[in-house]
Amino acid sequence: MQAKLGAHVKQVIQVLVHLPAHSQMGSVLSYWSEQAPTPGSLVRVPLGQRELLGVVWDGPAAAAQLPEPEKLRPLAGVLDGIAPLNAVWRQLLQFSASYYQRSIGEVVLAALPPQLRELSAVQIGRRLKRQTLADPPSTPTPPDFEPVALTPDQLQVLAEFEQDRKPGLLFGATGSGKTEVYLQLVQRLLARSPQAQALVMVPEINLTPQLEARFRARFAPRFGQQALVAMHSGMTPAQRLHSWLAAHSGAARIVLGTRMAIFASMPSLQLIVVDEEHDPSYKSQEGARYSARDLAVYRAQLEGARVMLGSATPSLESWHHSRPEGGRYTRLTMASRIGRDASPADGQARLSAQPDGLPQVRRVDMNHQPKHGVLSPPLLEAIAQRVARGEQSMVFLNRRGYAPVLHCRDCDWKSECPHCSAYRVFHKIDRTLRCHHCGFTEPVPRACPACGNPDIAPMGRGTERLEEHLAELLADVRRPNTASALKPEGEPVRIARIDADSTRLKGSLEAQLAQVHAGDIDVLVGTQMIAKGHDFRRITLVAAVNPDGALFSSDFRAPERLFGLLMQAAGRAGRDAGMGSQSEMWLQTFHPHHPLFAALKRHDYPAFAQQQLQERAQAAMPPFSYQALVRAEARTQDIAQGFLSAASAAATTTALAELLEQVSLFPPVPMSIQRIANVERAQMLVESGSRLALQKFLGAWQATLQALRTQPAGRGLIRWAIDVDPLSI
Numbered sequence: 234m235q236a237k238l239g240a241h242v243k244q245v246i247q248v249l250v251h252l253p254a255h256s257q258m259g260s261v262l263s264y265w266s267e268q269a270p271t272p273g274s275l276v277r278v279p280l281g282q283r284e285l286l287g288v289v290w291d292g293p294a295a296a297a298q299l300p301e302p303e304k305l306r307p308l309a310g311v312l313d314g315i316a317p318l319n320a321v322w323r324q325l326l327q328f329s330a331s332y333y334q335r336s337i338g339e340v341v342l343a344a345l346p347p348q349l350r351e352l353s354a355v356q357i358g359r360r361l362k363r364q365t366l367a368d369p370p371s372t373p374t375p376p377d378f379e380p381v382a383l384t385p386d387q388l389q390v391l392a393e394f395e396q397d398r399k400p401g402l403l404f405g406a407t408g409s410g411k412t413e414v415y416l417q418l419v420q421r422l423l424a425r426s427p428q429a430q431a432l433v434m435v436p437e438i439n440l441t442p443q444l445e446a447r448f449r450a451r452f453a454p455r456f457g458q459q460a461l462v463a464m465h466s467g468m469t470p471a472q473r474l475h476s477w478l479a480a481h482s483g484a485a486r487i488v489l490g491t492r493m494a495i496f497a498s499m500p501s502l503q504l505i506v507v508d509e510e511h512d513p514s515y516k517s518q519e520g521a522r523y524s525a526r527d528l529a530v531y532r533a534q535l536e537g538a539r540v541m542l543g544s545a546t547p548s549l550e551s552w553h554h555s556r557p558e559g560g561r562y563t564r565l566t567m568a569s570r571i572g573r574d575a576s577p578a579d580g581q582a583r584l585s586a587q588p589d590g591l592p593q594v595r596r597v598d599m600n601h602q603p604k605h606g607v608l609s610p611p612l613l614e615a616i617a618q619r620v621a622r623g624e625q626s627m628v629f630l631n632r633r634g635y636a637p638v639l640h641c642r643d644c645d646w647k648s649e650c651p652h653c654s655a656y657r658v659f660h661k662i663d664r665t666l667r668c669h670h671c672g673f674t675e676p677v678p679r680a681c682p683a684c685g686n687p688d689i690a691p692m693g694r695g696t697e698r699l700e701e702h703l704a705e706l707l708a709d710v711r712r713p714n715t716a717s718a719l720k721p722e723g724e725p726v727r728i729a730r731i732d733a734d735s736t737r738l739k740g741s742l743e744a745q746l747a748q749v750h751a752g753d754i755d756v757l758v759g760t761q762m763i764a765k766g767h768d769f770r771r772i773t774l775v776a777a778v779n780p781d782g783a784l785f786s787s788d789f790r791a792p793e794r795l796f797g798l799l800m801q802a803a804g805r806a807g808r809d810a811g812m813g814s815q816s817e818m819w820l821q822t823f824h825p826h827h828p829l830f831a832a833l834k835r836h837d838y839p840a841f842a843q844q845q846l847q848e849r850a851q852a853a854m855p856p857f858s859y860q861a862l863v864r865a866e867a868r869t870q871d872i873a874q875g876f877l878s879a880a881s882a883a884a885t886t887t888a889l890a891e892l893l894e895q896v897s898l899f900p901p902v903p904m905s906i907q908r909i910a911n912v913e914r915a916q917m918l919v920e921s922g923s924r925l926a927l928q929k930f931l932g933a934w935q936a937t938l939q940a941l942r943t944q945p946a947g948r949g950l951i952r953w954a955i956d957v958d959p960l961s962i
């Protein structure tokens with residue numbers, strides 16, 4: 234709809250647009266319009282020769298610079314087929330932008346489906362029409378939900394959660410029935426209220442199909458297929474627009490998505506579920522580095538909705554917030570796994586969960602094993618036995634490729650990346666050296682590039698080499714032959730590898746997983762990709778080949794991540810009938826008595842968390858303090874660090890100095906991978922005991938940093954950014 238020109242009264246309208254980061258204009262622009270569209274309306278505005286999507290804005294950001302009215306241009310049109318984004322949504326976005334120190338225009342426009350930017354009002358109108366037509370007429374008598382006999386744990390958790398208003402932290406092992414609790418929460422909500430919407434979040438796209446199938450099976454018969462939409466970055470632009478419109482119009486009652494879904498416009502949102510709440514994927518690593526988990530808690534409060542976080546190994550932050558004395562969250566515990574024989578089809582006699590359903594943890598002391606062996610003899614023997622019995626094993630190693638380094642023993646040459654401060658990884662499959670940071674790839678040299686020695690050798694091992702190694706070591710082992718009686722002696726072992734390399738092609742991960750599920754694979758080798766979420770029922774052995782790295786890492790969150798990963802991997806084992814107690818998790822370690830492994834052996838997350846939180850409290854680290862990182866990138870380390878030093882110095886000489894009583898600035902340091910693609914990277918830690926003080930400081934400091942860019946200290950700087958509540962330091 235064109236705004237009519239030549240009007241008597243010109244209303245000045247503030248519109249949010251997304252402009253490139255280096256633009257000097259800010260992200261709130263002024264236009265005139267005859268009728269003032271409601272705040273939150275989607276509009277098109279002219280900018281130079283282009284026309285951009287914008288959102289009519291109000292609030293503090295709109296008090297931006299006002300040019301003289303006669304210089305204003307009119308709005309190009311209002312997308313009036315789409316209801317304005319409501320005030321709560323706008324507040325969520327305003328908060329996100331200010332908390333994570335980004336421009337509001339960037340954050341708002343990034344939260345909208347990309348196709349909205351490209352389609353005209355007419356095209357969007359057509360989409361909307363098609364979408365409403367596709368909605369099936371609701372059946373006059375929708376079928377009732379099939380009753381599920383809940384376990385006492387589940388009933389208790391639901392009752393407690395419904396009693397209070399606080400965010401819930403559902404703490405329960407894999408297989409303890411958490412997903413059923415989420416289903417129940419959604420089911421009860423939708424049954425209670427004819428409009429209410431629920432948002433269910435999962436950390437990774439790979440995990441959405443499984444959960445989506447379960448939600449669809451439960452809700453589609455009653456509410457129609459349209460009632461549930463997915464939202465993640467693996468969808469096509471058209472699919473994303475479809476889901477977004479369905480959520481925004483209220484037609485979708487359930488939105489299931491990854492972190493981006495936290496910004497979905499859902500006018501009747503009443504419940505948010507964050508599954509695997511500890512997962513680092515909830516934190517964005519680019520643009521506004523928001524934590525969808527933290528925003529879920531904020532949004533629920535804003536909307537007056539309930540929020541349930543769930544995990545077998547909660548983040549230490551959430552665990553701390555749910556402490557019994559004085560925590561902001563309610564901790565809800567489900568102690569034991571549900572036995573497979575508890576399924577309703579079997580009747581309800583054995584509904585009680587099995588306390589012994591978790592795999593036994595075995596530590597192999599690598600100090601007493603043959604040197605340089607990848608797999609210790611006892612582990613190999615255990616795997617061989619499983620193969621012979623027709624059971625599956627999963628071996629994981631967090632390093633893909635064949636070997637992390639190629640090495641010349643004569644002159645000590647190593648396969649460094651010329652563009653990064655990192656080694657290029659040897660991939661045997663296509664005989665390349667590949668940099669996992671910048672992507673630089675070259676064929677493996679025939680001889681040492683430095684001294685000509687033809688005998689350069691791989692050093693260390695990755696998943697590719699582990700797979701090859703296992704194939705050699707298990708060459709004589711036979712799997713039972715179930716398919717044909719012609720070969721009673723059995724068939725050779727079948728090994729598969731799943732990692733980012735083996736799953737590059739679309740659909741290949743699904744195909745590989747299907748093979749595992751079908752029982753065609755005896756041993757599965759992979760990176761943490763295989764430890765997460767996938768429900769491998771027939772796996773009775775899980776092994777972590779080399780988990781020690783994280784024990785002594787400089788990153789204080791490394792032990793937390795390792796524990797979560799190992800617990801999750803252990804949760805993969807023995808989910809099939811009666812196998813829980815026979816299944817095993819093996820750890821090869823040089824530190825078998827490390828408290829982390831001791832806690833893992835007892836499946837004792839609370840003990841692990843308590844010990845970690847004590848350490849964090851003593852060192853005043855999160856969650857007992859609040860952090861932000863300022864990162865700078867430049868052609869030289871000097872320039873990057875120089876910028877940060879100047880920013881630091883400027884803070885002490887301006888009005889900010891007063892806030893520095895509560896905020897500490899640490900000296901700039903090179904990042905752990907100092908150079909990527911010929912760009913030098915440095916960072917500076919900002920810390921405070923008060924979240925509010927840190928926020929105030931960062932908010933005020935932004936302008937200083939921005940101004941520095943144009944001064945000598947900013948010369949040669951490529952970019953800088955703030956990461957609030959960073960996950961890795």
Ligand code: ADP
Nearest residue numbers: 382383384407408409410411412413571575576
């Ligand atoms: P989690 O999400 O904690 O891993 P799930 O909800 O997936 O646990 O439950 C594990 C298994 O137990 C699933 O196969 C699920 O169908 C089954 N299950 C969950 N709750 C019940 C119940 N009340 N009765 C019978 N089976 C259940």
Ligand code: ZN
Nearest residue numbers: 641644681684
């Ligand atoms: Zn050499």
Ligand code: ZN
Nearest residue numbers: 650653668671
């Ligand atoms: Zn590189």
